[in-house]
Amino acid sequence: MQRRLILAAIFTLLLFFNSHVFAQENYEIRHINFVGNDSIDDDLLLDAMVMHPLSYIEKTFSKKEPALYNREMLETDLERLTRYYQREGFIDVSIELAAIKQNDQKKKVDLRFRIEQGMPFTIDSISISQTASSTAVNIDSVFRSVKAKLQLQPNSRFSDDALISDLNLLKNAFSGNGYAYTTADYQLSLNKDAQKVSIHYLINTGPLCHFGPTQLDGNKHTDDKFIRKQLLFSEGDIYSTSRIDESRQKLYKLQLFSILSIQPELTQQHDTPVPVKIYIKEAPRLSSKYGAGYGTEDKFRAFAELTYKGFPGDASRLKMQLKHSALRPYQVSLNWIQPQFLYPRLSLTVNPFISRNNEPGYKIQDMGLNVKLANELSDQLSAQTNYYLERVKTYDAEVDSLGSSTNDIPYQKSGFIFSVFYDSSEPKFSPTHGLNITLACKLNGYAFGGDYNYSRIWTDIRHYRKMGTLVLASRLRVGGIHSGDADHFIPVEDRFFAGGSNSIRGWQYSELGPLRDNGKPLGGSSVLEGAVELRIPLAWKLSVVSFLDFGNVWVDEFQYQLNELAYAGGGGLRFDTPIGPIRFDVGVPLWNEKRSAAFFISVGQAF
Structure with a gap:
């Protein structure tokens, strides 16, 4: 009897072991996770595998076929994962399939891999020398000029990809100094006991070329x-x-x-x-672009753009833009652009325009001329000087605390806008890392003409940080206006407004801040607003965000009452497209029981 019980127990254990190590052939792989991969993200490991699970969204909206489990592919993936780790410096890595969760009814399996990374090989030293057939050159001087740019530095983890990248960097350093036929090779010296590797680069410069x-x-x-x-x-x-x-x-x-x-x-x-x-x-000398869309704030919008290149010279171009939306019923803009004006990094743009703006706080017709000089100081830093001359006609104007204006009587604006831009954020439409800073000052009137004298300064700072697969985005916007006139009138279109899909998302567009007696937004001379947003990828092209926005607008110039800040929290969905993400956000005003949630549909990230 006891023997039978022992045999039954062994048989049961074998069945249990078999269910964890083997699965039914051709079952769909629903999920894969890893245990012990402290140094390499799950996404990178999944990309290295043949068996790759698909989400429900990917299976529904893409034509990809789900991966099916079989033992041959399992062995292939174990080998691929091992080689991937070894290329990243983990020579003694051990990877095994730890468990399988099988659903016979749905014919699906979940796989879990256990990884024992071991200690990685790190860089002990880096050296360089020339081959005997090289041209005599001060190799140490060139090496010192690029050494700080090498990915593999002493005490850093070894990586095959980094080694190849550094090899190409060294080769380009010499070919950039006249040695077009430079070749580069390397020798590795391993110290297995200390888990160290020394790299010695061999350079053959070839002849000095012209x-x-x-x-x-x-x-x-x-x-x-x-x-x-x-x-x-x-x-x-x-x-x-x-x-x-x-x-x-x-x-x-x-x-x-x-x-x-x-x-x-x-x-x-x-x-x-x-x-x-x-x-x-x-490129075609005459080209065109057309587009249409919908957003919560501007409703139906459409644009058309015609560009003629080489007018009247080789590099200049003429661009005409037509735009329509609920906020801007019409905008007609003509841009003549001359690159390399006076010197290569300076461009000139001459821009006559006319537009009608139907904002929540005002209705105006604006027509005028902009003349802009843009100077590209570096790949990330640029500066602009913009002279403008405008004639503004107001509709539904009222007397307010920022001065008075009379309905239908136009006024003239003239002045300069000075701006500095720094942008290291990438990629363009949906940044995951980097910094974006705008500093600008607008001087209207004074010695430049115009009916009103005032100065407007503002800054907008945006920071993006990648944390694994997540992105933490933050923004701060601060601005103020000073009037040089006795009545302190500030044209309504130059005042600060807050609230909306790109501002504090618990309030509708321009709704936050001081209001007129009729309930319409008044705008103000001071603004402070900020946001923190966590962007979380889901699957395929979908992601979600969670955000906290804060800010307000004040009538008085350069007055920021922190105890009057409004707050909004919420979340949203993002669907990536080639022109940026389509987004749906829900913002809830915090510590404000009188207000309900606000909903937004738009294109592009909030910031």
């Missing part, structure tokens, strides 16, 4: 001389890959070409000088 003749091909409308004027190299100069790259970027920014290739014609015989071949395909 640029040869440049051949152009493909340009029909753009003059050869104009294109050659953009190049940062000429025949006889010391060869430099950085000059080629900068010339390519300079030509692309002209927006004249749909295809642009600048290729040095290197040979196996290491010939010098090095000829350069430029092939271009010009």
Whole structure:
């Protein structure tokens, strides 16, 4: 009897073990999780696998087939995961399938992998030398100039991808200093006891090279001389890959070409000088864009844009824009843009316009002229100076605490706007990391003309931080207006307003802040608002956010009453598209029992 009980217990354990280590072939994989992967995110490990679970949304809206479990693929994925870890420096990693949860009714399985990473190999030292066939060059000087940019530094974790990246960085450093035929290799010395690796780079520079003749091909409308004027190299100069790259970027920014290739014609015989071949395909001279959409605030909106390139010169372009929405029934804008005005990083834009604005707090017709000089100081920093001359006609104007104006009588504005922009945030439409700062000052009237004298300054700071798969976004906006007139009148369209899909989301558009006697927004001379938003990816193109917004608007200039800040909390959905996410937000005013939730549909992140 006892023997039978022991055999039964062993048989039961075997069945239990089998259910955790093996699953029914061709069951759909519903979920995969990992235990012990302290250094590498789940998403990266899933990307390395063949068996990849699909969410319900992916199966519903995409054409992807769900992954099916089989033992052969399991062995393949165990090997792929092991190799991935080893490429990341974890040579002694151990990975096994720890458990399987099987649903026979739905024919689905969940897999759990147990990972024992072990200690990673770290960098002990980095050195460099030339091969015997190299040209005599101060290799240490070039190495010092790029050493801080190397991904693999002493005491950092070894990675195959980082090693290849550093190898290319070193190669480009030498080819950028005249050695077009540079080759780079490496030697690794492992100390298994200490889990250390030393890297020694071997550089063969080849001969010192110069640029040869440049051949152009493909340009029909753009003059050869104009294109050659953009190049940062000429025949006889010391060869430099950085000059080629900068010339390519300079030509692309002209927006004249749909295809642009600048290729040095290197040979196996290491010939010098090095000829350069430029092939271009010009963009259509006349192009158009059209679009329509819907948002909670501007309702139905539509736009049309026509652009003519090369008017009247090679790099200039003429752009006409037509826009319509509930907030802006019509806007007609003509832009003449001249890149490389006076010098390469300066552009000139001349912009006559007319528009009708139906805002919650005012109704105006605005027509005038803007002349803008934009200076690109670096890839991330730029500055603008904008002169404007406007004629504004107000409708439904009233006497208010910021001065008085008379219905239908136009007034004139004239002045300058000075702006500085810093932007290291990426990617463009939905940043996940980086910083975006705007500082601006508007001077109206005074010595520049216009019917009113006032100055308006504001700043907008946005920060994005990636935390694993999550993104923490924050924003702060502060502004103030000072009037130089006795009646302290500030044109209503230049006042600060708050509330809406891109502001404090517990209030509708421009609804937060001082109000007129009739309940319409008055606007103010001071604004302070901020937001913190956590962006959480779900699956496929869907994500959710959770946010806290705060802020207010005050009538008095440069007066910020922190005890009067309004707060709103809420959440929303995002669906990614090529032009930015479509979003639905719900904002609830906090500590305000008189107000209900506000709902918003819009395109693009709130900030």
